[in-house]
Amino acid sequence: MPENLVKQRAAEAFGTLPIEVNDAMAFLLDSNEPERLLRANPDSRERAFALARCSRDILGNHIISLHKQFKVSVEAMAYRLDELELIRRYP
Numbered sequence: 001m002p003e004n005l006v007k008q009r010a011a012e013a014f015g016t017l018p019i020e021v022n023d024a025m026a027f028l029l030d031s032n033e034p035e036r037l038l039r040a041n042p043d044s045r046e047r048a049f050a051l052a053r054c055s056r057d058i059l060g061n062h063i064i065s066l067h068k069q070f071k072v073s074v075e076a077m078a079y080r081l082d083e084l085e086l087i088r089r090y091p
Contacts, residue, residue, distance in 0.1 A: 052077035
């Protein structure tokens with residue numbers, strides 16, 4: 001998963017990088033339990049997993065999830081998002 005391409009696709013889907021998981025983004029990623037992502041430990045990959053499998057962009061339009069675009073597992077995509085520091089960490 002080339003760095004530039006991952007960054008481009010993530011920015012197209014979710015806006016400015018690094019991605020901030022605020023109230024609106026948490027609801028987009030998990031409308032049933034957005035608080036779970038807001039309270040997630042910054043060192044966990046919960047947010048990365050949610051972004052890797054998300055099938056809606058920041059505007060709510062249907063998209064092909066990042067893991068499917070790159071034809072990799074959710075786990076592999078989450079690790080790559082984390083490795084590239086594309087998700088803003090909270091203290």
